Amino acid sequence: MTYDRKTSTTCPFCGVGCQIDLNIRNGAIISAAATPGKAPNYGRLCVKGRFGTDYTHHQSRLTKPLIRKELDRGKRTTCGMEGFREATWDEALDLAAQRISRTVQESGGSAFGTFCCAKATNEDNYLFQKFVRAVLKTNNIDHCARLCHAASVAGLQKALGSAAMSNSIAEMKDLDLFIVTGSNTTETHPVISTYLKEAVVKNKARLIVIDPRKIEMADFALLHLQHKPGTDVAVYQAMAHVIVKNKLYDKDFIDRRTEGFEDYMTSLEAFTPQWAEEISGVPAGKIEEAAKLYAGAERAAFYWGMGISQSVHGTDNTLSIANLALMCGHLGKPGTGVNPLRGQNNVQGCSDSGGLPNIYPGYQSVSDEESAVKFEKAWKTSLNREPGLTTLEMSDAIGEGIISDFIIMGENPLMSEPDLNKARKHLSELKNMIVIDIFLNETGEYADVILPAAAFSEKEGTFTNSDRRVQLVRKALDPPGEARADWEIICELAGRVGDKLDRDYKESFSYDSASQIWDEMASLVPAFGGISHKRIEEEEGIHWPCPDSSHSGTPYLFSDTFPRGRGKFHRLDHTDLSERPDGDFPYILSTGRVLYHWHGGTMTRRSVLNDISPAPFAEIHPDDALRENLADNSRVIVSSRRGSIELDIRISDRSPEGVLFIPIHFAEAAVNELTRDIRDASAKIPDYKICAVKIERASSAD
């Protein structure tokens, strides 16, 4: 036998939430395999889950608390390990608590900006937001959902009143027709992509891909609408136009379940397929065909990713999809629905657990008096009614002198925020920065105190996957060195901040186990009322909402009603690109991911995955390469009005002419040096997918 024992747990990468067995030999993960027969992956894994968990054993794991050697010497600068000294937990926690309590006393809670973590467990995040709300008395808490599906959430909240994926992964086999848009599914959600491909190949489902890039899913599609980046609303409005004009909508569903259709219908007159062709470059005939296929399907579902949401009009993109689903009655039955595919293992759960500035756990509004009183009673303290700031607003608030302290659990804004020059400038102006993480990443390099955390394989808890399935995370190994589970660190910190402020938080931050933390959250969140660690163990995962112990969970949403009552149609307008290419910056830059890496790369760049994908690249169309006189693998500098990065090109016709594609994972050529911090008005999500850039041969290449 090549391993001594195995532990079944939940994969730490994307939002599919695959069940994996970690095979342990000599105190380390030697290999991983799919847990046989278990949902949602039923024996399947992708390269990241199967081979990528070795990052947990990387030599650069943080094993001891670190304190910046030169504290409070004016403007903070970045430093590597050499700028920190090791400390005991007592010293580091006391110092962190002292710095935090000083700010509480001097400036109050509004001086804090805090980020919780879509990679940490529900229990870690519940406790972190409890710390922020109950101890720091602020709602300034957010996480990277703001930078990924915020616009999907905003749009679906407006249209339906709930933003989670409406269907379970298991239903994919029942698809009759589905539209994949703004999602490079085979690379970002590989296991889900196998079900989608299977639906096409085995079950004769029809697939329409609506995406500017020729992604692998397009190979399986009946139709590929390759629209110009940023023209999504035009395409979807034109599809709605076709459906209305040909009376292909579901009148019965519209009457029973929706509102605002008459008004919406009259707004569609000008949005003809010919008009959309002018804007999007998609032939009018293809738009008509797609509309007729979607409306005529018995069961149809949308699946989308960052291409829809990471846009200055991301909310409108989402609404344009919701309009179509409502119009055709493709909601509330198995195999029909609207499905934002979640990018992180626990981005659903992090939001569910209250990691957002306007809500307590379970989406209960912080400004709603009844909810606030409920949480005040439970947490035995007073709470702030004012909704907090979002991720980028917190960054802005540093520049405005409002926020002086950042507390960051496991996030890496210096890779993930747009316009990194600006983001760095803001962080350098902080008075105090406390980081909880497993590695020293680009953000940690600005911290004063770094507290070493346990990785997913070293703690207990739960992750909630993309289809709202709460699943167990089990401890396979002890954390390295002195690292501790995030929730334990938060409890320690809360107690010590309390001591310094003469308040007692020890009792309300005292837990024996992650399961006890879950129970506290479940007692406060009606949708979790019937879920406990024990029950998840027995039933191998439960889809919320699950209000009581006799309820079996909810695999698909909206069967009888929408959370907001009737589904609401929204009038929309096409808005132009936020930054158009011009003579100086003639290309559109689009960002995205590759199969072998994950987000900011903190984990996968420290894994065997990096061996096969070791370097950044810019994907460029052959005609553009010819025009720029560039051969494959040429070294180039790509610049925008905000910054520039140096990397190699990869010539490919996956991206259309005039569009450069650069993945987001590589710190040495961080594409967010180039992106622009302009945000969707309601979702506050930045326009990652579009900015204007130029490309030049790097001088080092000559």
Added chain:
Amino acid sequence: MKEISLYIDGRMVKCPEGSTILEAARLKGIEIPTICFHESLTPPGLCRQCVVEVEGARVLLPSCITIVREGMVVTTDSPRVLRARKTILEMLSATADLSEAPELEQQIKAFGADPQRFRPEEEIKTGPIVDNPFYVRDYGKCILCGKCVQVCSEEVQLSYALTVAGRGFDSRISTFYGKPLPDTSCVFCGNCIEVCPTGALKPRKEFENDI
């Protein structure tokens, strides 16, 4: 659904119409050994280890793909069946290293197969192929059950990186034109490792740990 009654080893078995003999037997707890069969894959009927004797049939029938008929009389352990299974194991172990195939080793023991029976005088050497950071292909251990090709293509991953190359004795699992995996459509999901019964496919770390 219509129910079918048949006799397996003298016992009456009732099963849904359309079941295979293997499924019917397993309903009653009657063990039939398999090699290339995998519960979540389409049975390829390749290895013939699951053959049974059916009254009225001229040849032995593979139970994993033979559909039951009303009144069928099946014997799973007749001398003819046992001899076929023993010979199949002897042929498989003639050229493949089964030292990491515990289930097959168990069958060899159970059927009294002699692994030396068909061994060639000169050992056929096939070294492990280490052409990527993730997993190793050691075709010296391969028995051509084909499950890796199934999961790589239609059955799971739809990547079509692995295929069967050559004919007859020269059949082998390969990539197209024998290219290294990183030059193929392989996405290194490793779902093929999951179904490999002989350790021919193995995570590289396990492989390096073992040598």
